[in-house]
Amino acid sequence: MKMLFSKSRVLNHFVQWRSKECWYHYYMKKSAAINFIHRRFESIKAGEQIDLYNEDFHDGLNDDQQILNFPGGRVPITSQMKFISESSEQRLPCYRVLDDDGYLISGSIFEQVSKGLAVNMYSTMIALETMDRIFYEAQRQGRLSFYLTSTGEEAINIASAAALTPHDIVLPQYREPGVLLWRGFTLQEFADQLLGNKADYGKGRQMPIHYGSNKLNYFTVSSPLTTQLPQAAGVAYSLKMDKKDACVVVYFGDGSTSEGDFHAGLNFAAVMEAPVIFFCRNNGWAISTPVTEQFRSDGIAIKGQAYGIRSIRVDGNDALAVYSVVRAARQKAIKEQRPILVEAMTYRVSHHSTSDDSTKYRCVKEIEQWRTGKSPITRFRKWIQRNGWWADQNETELRGNIRRQVVEAIQGAEKVEKPPLADLFGDVYDKIPSNLLEQERFIRENIKRYPKEYPTDVPI
Ligand SMILES: Cc1ncc(C[n+]2csc(CCOP(=O)(O)OP(=O)(O)O)c2C)c(N)n1
Numbered sequence: 001m002k003m004l005f006s007k008s009r010v011l012n013h014f015v016q017w018r019s020k021e022c023w024y025h026y027y028m029k030k031s032a033a034i035n036f037i038h039r040r041f042e043s044i045k046a047g048e049q050i051d052l053y054n055e056d057f058h059d060g061l062n063d064d065q066q067i068l069n070f071p072g073g074r075v076p077i078t079s080q081m082k083f084i085s086e087s088s089e090q091r092l093p094c095y096r097v098l099d100d101d102g103y104l105i106s107g108s109i110f111e112q113v114s115k116g117l118a119v120n121m122y123s124t125m126i127a128l129e130t131m132d133r134i135f136y137e138a139q140r141q142g143r144l145s146f147y148l149t150s151t152g153e154e155a156i157n158i159a160s161a162a163a164l165t166p167h168d169i170v171l172p173q174y175r176e177p178g179v180l181l182w183r184g185f186t187l188q189e190f191a192d193q194l195l196g197n198k199a200d201y202g203k204g205r206q207m208p209i210h211y212g213s214n215k216l217n218y219f220t221v222s223s224p225l226t227t228q229l230p231q232a233a234g235v236a237y238s239l240k241m242d243k244k245d246a247c248v249v250v251y252f253g254d255g256s257t258s259e260g261d262f263h264a265g266l267n268f269a270a271v272m273e274a275p276v277i278f279f280c281r282n283n284g285w286a287i288s289t290p291v292t293e294q295f296r297s298d299g300i301a302i303k304g305q306a307y308g309i310r311s312i313r314v315d316g317n318d319a320l321a322v323y324s325v326v327r328a329a330r331q332k333a334i335k336e337q338r339p340i341l342v343e344a345m346t347y348r349v350s351h352h353s354t355s356d357d358s359t360k361y362r363c364v365k366e367i368e369q370w371r372t373g374k375s376p377i378t379r380f381r382k383w384i385q386r387n388g389w390w391a392d393q394n395e396t397e398l399r400g401n402i403r404r405q406v407v408e409a410i411q412g413a414e415k416v417e418k419p420p421l422a423d424l425f426g427d428v429y430d431k432i433p434s435n436l437l438e439q440e441r442f443i444r445e446n447i448k449r450y451p452k453e454y455p456t457d458v459p460i
C-alpha cells in the first residue's frame with residue numbers, strides 16, 4: 001500500500017513538474033507555436049487587418065458614421081462615459097427539455113431519440129451508478145486506495161457521450177468515466193486500472209480513476225487541473241489540419257475555470273478556429289469551495305462571449321437537453337470550424353472523493369434534495385417509462401446483472417499480478433537518467449532493509 005502510494009506521488013510530481021515548469025516543455029511549446037505560424041489557415045485574417053490599419057487608421061474618425069478604425073476592426077464612438085456593467089440584469093437562462101417530473105416541456109425544441117438509443121442511454125446511466133456504488137464500497141473495505149463517483153452527473157456523462165461519434169476525441173477531467181463506459185471500456189478494464197495491476201494500461205503508475213484508452217479516443221486523466229484545455233485546443237487544431245469529420249470534447253469542472261489554462265485554452269481555440277467543445281460541469285463545488293467563492297460572474301457560459309466563443313447553458317440533469325445541446329454543438333464545431341462552450345448546471349451529490357467528507361462544509365439537507373428530488377436518472381426513467389419503453393422488471397434485472405459483473409470484475413482484477421517494480425521507471429525517457437536510476441537503487445535498498453513495509457505482491 002505504502003509503495004503504491006509513493007508510486008503515484010512520484011508520477012504526480014513528475015506530471016506537474018513536466019506540465020508547468022520544465023524548460024524542455026517550454027522549448028517544445030515554442031517550437032509548436034512556430035509550426036502553427038507556418039501552417040496558419042486563410043481564415044486567420046491577420047494580413048487583412050494590417051491592410052485596414054494602413055489605409056484607414058489616420059482618418060479613421062468619421063463624424064458622420066461615428067466610427068473609429070482600430071487594428072482589430074471598426075468601433076462605434078460615443079461621447080458618453082459609460083462603463084459596461086459587471087453583470088447583465090438577468091442571469092443567463094438554462095436550456096431544458098424535461099421538467100423535474102420527466103414531462104416534456106411544451107414547445108421545447110430538441111433532438112429526437114429513438115427507443116433503442118433512449119434505453120441504451122438509460123441502461124448505461126444505471127451501469128455508471130451501480131459501478132460507482134460498488135467501487136466506492138470496495139474502497140471503504142480497503143480493496144482500492146482511492147475512488148471518486150459521478151453521482152448526480154450521470155446524464156452529463158452519458159447523454160454527452162451519446163451525442164458524439166467514436167472518432168471525436170475526448171479529453172476528460174476525472175468525473176466523466178461514463179463517457180468511457182458508453183464507448184465500450186469494460187468493467188474489467190475499469191477494475192484493472194483501479195487496482196493498478198499488470199493489465200492496467202498505465203502499468204499501475206497512476207492513482208485509481210486515472211483511466212485512459214487509445215483505442216477509444218479517450219486521453220488519460222491527468223491530476224493537475226485544467227492542463228487538458230490548452231491541449232484540447234491543440235488536438236482540435238490537428239483535426240482541422242487533417243480535415244477530419246470529428247471534433248474534440250474537453251470536460252472540466254467549475255473549479256478548474258479558475259486556472260489560467262482555462263483562459264489560455266479558450267482564447268487559443270477561438271483564435272485558431274479549432275473544432276472543440278469546451279464542456280463545463282458546473283456542479284457547484286470545487287472540493288469544499290462553493291462557486292460563490294470561485295468567481296463573481298454569472299457562471300461560466302457568459303465568459304465564452306469575451307473570447308468570441310458561441311456558448312450555451314444547459315440543465316445538466318436533463319439527459320434530453322444535454323444530448324440535444326451536444327449534438328448541435330458538435331455540428332457547429334465541425335461544420336463551421338469553431339469552438340463551442342457548454343455550461344451544464346448540476347450538483348456534485350457525492351463527496352469530492354473518498355478523501356473528503358462534504359458534510360463538514362455543506363448542509364446534508366441540500367445534498368439529499370439533489371440526490372432524491374433532482375436525480376437525472378429518475379427524471380429520464382419517468383420519461384422512457386411513460387413512453388412505454390421501460391418497466392420495473394427491466395430495472396430489477398439490469399441492476400442485478402451489472403452488480404454481479406462489477407463484483408466479478410473486482411475479484412478478477414485482484415487475482416492479476418501487479419506490474420514489476422522496474423516499470424515505475426520506464427516509458428518516459430529513451431535512456432533512464434541518473435537521478436531516476438539513483439531513486440531505483442534507493443527504493444530497492446529500502447525494500448531489502450524494511451521488507452515488512454512494502455507490499456509482497458509487487459514483483460521486485
Ligand atoms: C492545478 C491543481 N490545483 C489544485 C488541485 C487539487 N484539486 C483536485 S480536484 C479539485 C477541485 C476541482 O473542482 P472542479 O473543477 O469543480 O471539479 P469537480 O471535482 O467539482 O468535479 C482541486 C482543487 C489539482 N489537482 N490541480
Ligand SMILES: [Mg+2]
Pocket residue numbers: 253254255281282283284285286287348
Ligand atoms: Mg465542481
